[in-house]
Amino acid sequence: xxxxxxxxxxxxxxxxxxxxxxxxxxxxxxxxxxxxxxxxxxxxxxxxxxxxxxxxxxxxxxxxxxxxxxxxxxxxxxxxxxxxxxxxxxxxxxxxxxxxxxxxxxxxxxxxxxxxxxxxxxxxxxxxxxxxxxxxxxxxxxxxxxxxxxxxxxxxxxxxxxxxxxxxxxxx
Amino acid sequence: xxxxxxxxxxxxxxxxxxxxxxxxxxxxxxxxxxxxxxxxxxxxxxxxxxxxxxxxxxxxxxxxxxxxxxxxxxxxxxxxxxxxxxxxxxxxxxxxxxxx
Numbered sequence: 001x002x003x004x005x006x007x008x009x010x011x012x013x014x015x016x017x018x019x020x021x022x023x024x025x026x027x028x029x030x031x032x033x034x035x036x037x038x039x040x041x042x043x044x045x046x047x048x049x050x051x052x053x054x055x056x057x058x059x060x061x062x063x064x065x066x067x068x069x070x071x072x073x074x075x076x077x078x079x080x081x082x083x084x085x086x087x088x089x090x091x092x093x094x095x096x097x098x099x100x101x102x103x104x105x106x107x108x109x110x111x112x113x114x115x116x117x118x119x120x121x122x123x124x125x126x127x128x129x130x131x132x133x134x135x136x137x138x139x140x141x142x143x144x145x146x147x148x149x150x151x152x153x154x155x156x157x158x159x160x161x162x163x164x165x166x167x168x169x170x171x172x
Numbered sequence: 173x174x175x176x177x178x179x180x181x182x183x184x185x186x187x188x189x190x191x192x193x194x195x196x197x198x199x200x201x202x203x204x205x206x207x208x209x210x211x212x213x214x215x216x217x218x219x220x221x222x223x224x225x226x227x228x229x230x231x232x233x234x235x236x237x238x239x240x241x242x243x244x245x246x247x248x249x250x251x252x253x254x255x256x257x258x259x260x261x262x263x264x265x266x267x268x269x270x271x272x
Contacts, residue, residue: 002173004173004174005173005174008174008178012178012182015182015185015186016182016185019185019186019189019190019209020189022189022193022202022205022206022209023189023192023193023196023197028199028201028202028205031202031205032201032205035205035208035209038186038209038212039212042212042215042216045179045182045216045219046216046219048174049179049219049220049222049223050223051219051222051223051231051234053231054215054219054231054234054235057234057235057238058215058238061238061242062208062212062238062241065242066208066241066242066245069245069246069249070201070204070205070208070245070249073201073249073252073253074201076253077201077252077253077256077262079199079201079262082197082198082199082202082262082263083198083263084198085198085263085265088196088197088198088265091195091196091197091198092196094195095191095192095195095196096192096196098191098192098195099188099189099191099192099195102184102188102191103184103185103188106180106181106184106188107181107184110177110180110181110184111177111181130228131228131231131232134228134229134232135232135235138229138232139229139232142236146236146239146240149239149240149243150239150242150243152243153242153243153244153246153247154246156246156247156250157246157247157249157250158250159250160247160250160251160253160254161249161250161253161254163257164257
């Protein structure tokens, strides 16, 4: 068993544990913290694949910015333990077998012997200058379009989250 | 050497957990976090395939997925705040009317 495989399994164990913990926990703040653990472990997996820039962005943007937003909203709304309803029991009855079926099907397809080559450690050196070359040259138009998307998202978030009486043109 | 299929399996497991959380959870914030978990699973398979085919463009797509996830989180959490302000609840079972 190579050291690479041991590292992969360690990060994968954190990922799996965090994902299962997200499902099991009843309080949203516990789910949010386990999701942060999943994202941190995933950035470790990216490092193993050699995508160091993606790993850094994963920690900064996902585990940093997005999850801070989640935790902020959880604390702002004072979200408590979720209550059990009739619908949630039906959802568990439908959801757990559905997920097991999907997982087994995907595992069966993925573990077929064809085309499962090995990936060496750091197989894809993704230095930031090559990524920038691609991002600002080949993918320049999608990159610019995402800036418009971000702008619309900012405006939408401000409009949606502002107090109704502060909204212009709306009579209370 | 780790087989590519291990990465894909981990990615599929994360995606399945996201689907399960989306179906099982009743708290609207936790449902939203399950969507983020699904996006993370997809990102992992993007990077794994990029490493397998030595195509750096796969990593670029991860950035686009992250941008969309960030925009989605901003707008979605604003919607959650608006819903909580009008309904005083975060349980999706009690949010069943479009009008107030």
